[in-house]
Amino acid sequence: MYKIKISGVVQGVGFRPFVYNLARQMSLNGFVLNSSAGLEIEVEGRQRDLDRFVESVQTLHPNAAKIVKFMIITLPNQGYERFEIRQSNSGAGSTMISPDLRVCEDCIEELHSHGDHRHEYPFINCTNCGPRYSIIERTPYDRPLTSMKDFTICGICRAEYENPANRRFHAQPIACGTCGPKLRFLDVNFNVVDGDPISNCRREILNGRIIGIKGIGGFHLACDAMNEDTVSRLRILKRRPAKPFAVMCDLDYLANIVNYTKEHVDLLKSPPAPIVLIPKVVMTSSELSVRSGRNDCINQASISNLIQSPIADSVAPDNHNLGVFLPYSPHQLLLFNCDGFHDPLYLVMTSGNIDDEPIAKEEHELDGLCDYYLSHDRPILNRCDDSVIAASMTDMILLRRSRGYVPSPILIPAETIPTLGTGAELKISFCLAHKDLIYMSPYIGNNNSKATSDFYQEQIDRYINWFRIKPELVACDLHPDYLTTHYAEKTGLPIIRVQHHHAHIASVMAENMIDEPIIGVSYDGTGYGEDGAIWGGEIFIADYYTCERKYHLQYMPLPSGDTSVSHPIRIAYAYLQSSGINTEFLTSISDFEKRVIDSQLKTKLHLFQTSSMGRLFDCVSAMLGLFPKITFEAQSAMALEQLCCLEQHLNITSYPYRLEDIVAKHSNAPKEISVRPMLEAISKEILEDGSKYVIASKLHKTIIEFTIAALVQLRQESGIKKCVLSGGVMQNMVLFEGLKKGLSQQGFTVYYARQLPANDGAIAAGQVLIANCRIR
CATH class of the missing domain: 3.30.70.100 (Alpha-Beta Plaits)
Incomplete structure (x- = not known):
């Protein structure tokens, strides 16, 4: 037995x-x-x-x-x-909670079967699918402790619930049209609109309206993705001038808008049902007319020889990729298969919020942002944004780990005492750890507003209660002014402060079960350095206890610190001017800005030193005239990645660079990767009207080349053959794939983030591992 x-x-x-x-x-x-x-x-x-x-x-x-x-x-x-x-043991009730899951194929079949008890019921679910995380109030996961507690189960549902052979056996959200939640369509004053809610919603979307659609973990703001005017209006309301929107559509019409593979479809149809970034389709006007079935979506005046898919240009401007996802809840499926509407539907489905705030879970939070609401009476107890994945030909990277993934635990290679990792300032998420498991929070937000702070505190309290882990230690970032650092200081617990890039590397080590020294690459936009500078282009030899900085991008001047991040042209001017490189071609910077920066360079006031890879991308982007000013994080870097055509420029040479010893009192001082020769060469090419595509490709090739050169040298010195790629810059698939391939060819074993994001959304995991190692 x-x-x-x-x-x-x-x-x-x-x-x-x-x-x-x-x-x-x-x-x-x-x-x-x-x-x-x-x-x-x-x-x-x-x-x-x-x-x-x-x-x-x-x-x-x-x-x-x-x-x-x-x-x-x-x-x-x-x-x-x-x-x-058998009945559960006394005290039973696992402290592990299932994520919210895409509606399963069995439920989809029943949803569309005319004779089924749940035909077209918008909240159909079973033990294989439906809401979990978003509806739970307390553990154990029983109906009276969820937002389903006020829906009294009917006789038919009760029989299924109690039948061990039925797939709805002990399905806590079980419901039907007789006993379960109901949809409603509301006007801007929250009055119920007569008629079928699904048909009303579909009609108003096609009329150019913006609809707040209540989903599983929060509201989406939805509109017709083919309607340029409506998408532009949504951008104004959401205060999101250029950051790409995601599009939801049926699988049958996905080929009209993106060039997907079987691997993409597997991700889209998986239980988490994430948003997946996939290359856009480019079609001729005649192909578009045939495929779309809607000639009225075509602006004939704008058609040249080739145009993009039926999706409005403003959905994902200046981007070769489009974030797409399939309907994952029953009411979304009904919206896309609504009687009386036969044309393909493409919906912008973006988080219901002002940009970077937590996703809304109640109608009043969207006041002023939409024209109608498709809502329901099942309360959302735990907000949870959509997860996002970038997929290449050979791999995938999580950009946002949220719906469908949280709060599933991740096994780690060492046991911890009960510990809270508070995370960073961007892509805010926290981590609760005990023994050999970590529990990551969903994406909380991207700023330090009161709404973000309240949501952060609320979810920490819930995680502590759910998983019965009372922290005895708290780990936070070195930066003294982060919201997450302030929270750590208020807990009254012992605090371990962890350097940002060490935490990046440790998070990748943890999910890959590595418990030995490695060579760690951490490239991102910003992180508080141990010397007070702004780090972000770092190469270390590290384990969980120590992190020895071996290489970094050469320090460059950042005028006015992080306030320059939204003005790449200022970064470019400061970098070039301080390096003695001609700046005359930087026509987007004003004389006033030049005088201010010149003064800062001279007096060193309000001037910060940075080794950030993200700022290097900002500099080159502004040099090429792409984005003198940006409106969202990493916009410059994304633009350069879009221009990059390495496969079309296989024979291009890289730019010059130098791996330099720093003159210092200590012999173990890190070496600098000097990019001044590269900036000089790029300036020369620009003045000679060089191709932006070639320059972008050569930039990526150079970064790949000097990173590999530094790691090969470190391997010779240390004998370490395992390396880790971490930090937000690793979301650049051209750079990531180039480094992974090049390092593998050099004999390295390459590790990277797969279960966690490469960006700051994973920082908290690294923090808890490092903190526990230090207290031993």
């Missing part, structure tokens, strides 16, 4: 019915029950059937489940006569 203990996300996801049916199919006897640790199984029968059973449990379990630990103990047979689902 086998006694099996499984921990992970194994409750509320259909695991017990799966085990029950599997055991009965294999003529095995015993039982399965929920325990305080997760799931417990005792099973006996023929040995070959037991071994098949174990393999099937590990490989064929429900998609919504996540096994973190699987333990088998061999015991004497107990003489069980049948297999059954």
Whole structure:
């Protein structure tokens, strides 16, 4: 007989019915029950059937489940006569909570089946899909402790809920049109509009209206993605001048707007159902007319030989990629398959908020941002934005880990005491850790507003209660003015302050179960350095305890610190002027700005030193005249990545650079990567009317080349052959793929973020590992 203990996300996801049916199919006897640790199984029968059973449990379990630990103990047979689902142990109720999950194929089939009890019911769900994280108030995950507590279950649903052979067995959000939540369509004054809510919503979208659509983890602001005027109006209301919007559409029409692969579709249809960045389609006007079925979406005056897909230019301007996702909730599916509407529907579906604020979960939070609301009466208890993935030909990188992924735990290579990692200032998220598991929060926000601060505090309190982890230690960033640092200081707990880029590297080490020194590359926009400078182009030899800075981009002057980040032209002028490089071609900077910066360079007042890779991208972007001023983070870097055509310029040479020893008192001082020769060469090419595409490609090639050169040199000195790629710049797929390929060819084992974002959204994970190592 086998006694099996499984921990992970194994409750509320259909695991017990799966085990029950599997055991009965294999003529095995015993039982399965929920325990305080997760799931417990005792099973006996023929040995070959037991071994098949174990393999099937590990490989064929429900998609919504996540096994973190699987333990088998061999015991004497107990003489069980049948297999059954038993009542949970006293105190049962795993502290692991399932993420919200895309509606499953079985529910989709029932949704569209005319004879089904839940035909066109917009809140259909089962143990394999539907809301989890967003509706839970307290653990254990039982209906009375969720936002479904006020919906009294009907007789039909009760019978399914109590039937172990039914996939709705103990499905806590189970509901139908008789007993469950209801949709409603509201006007701007929150009055109910007569008629079918889905039809009303579809009609008003096609009339050019902006609709606040209540989803699983919050509201979306939705509009017709083919309507240029409406998309432009949405940008004004949301205060988002240029940052790309995501588009939701049916899989049947996805080929009209992006060049997707099977791997892209697998991601789009996976249980988390993230937004996936995919290359846009370019079509002729005749192809567009045939594919779209809507000639009225074509502005004939703007058509040249080739035009983009039916999506309005303002949806994702100056970008070769488009963020797309499929309908993942039942009411979204109904909106896309609404009776009486036959044309393809492409919806801008962007977070319901003012840009960078937390996503709205109630109608009044969108006051003034939309014309109507498609809402419902199931409360959202936990906000959760859409997750975002960048996918290349060979890999994928999480840009935002949120809906569909949180709060699933991640196994780490060392045990910790109960610890809170507070995170950074951008891409704010926190981490709660205990023993060998970490629990990451969803994306909280991107600023230090009161709404962000309140949401941050609320979710920390909930995580502590859910997972029954009372922090004994708090880890935060070195930067003294971050919201997250201030929060750490207010806890009254022992504090470990962790350097930003060390935390980046440690987060990648942790998810890859690395527990030895590595060479770590950390490229991003900003991070408070141990010398008080602004770091961001760093190469270390690191473990969880120490982080020895070995190389960094040469220090360059950043006038007025982070306030210059939104004005790349000022960065370019300061870099070039301080390097003695001709600045006459920088025509977008005013004489006044030049005089101010010249004064700062001379007096050193309000002048900061930076080694940031992000600022280097800003500088080159402004030199090329792309974005003298930016309106969202990394806009300059994205523009350069879009221009980059390495595959079309395979024979291009790189720009010159130098790996220089710094004259210092200490022999172990880091070396500088001098980019002055590169900036001189780029300036010369610009003055000679060089191609922006070639310059962008050569820039990327040079960064790849000097990074590999530095790592090869460090390997010779240290013998370390494992390296980590981290930091927000690794979201640049051209750079990331080039580094990964080049380092692998040089014999390195390359590790990078897969379960966590490469950006600051993973900082908190690194913080808790480092803090625990330091207190040992």
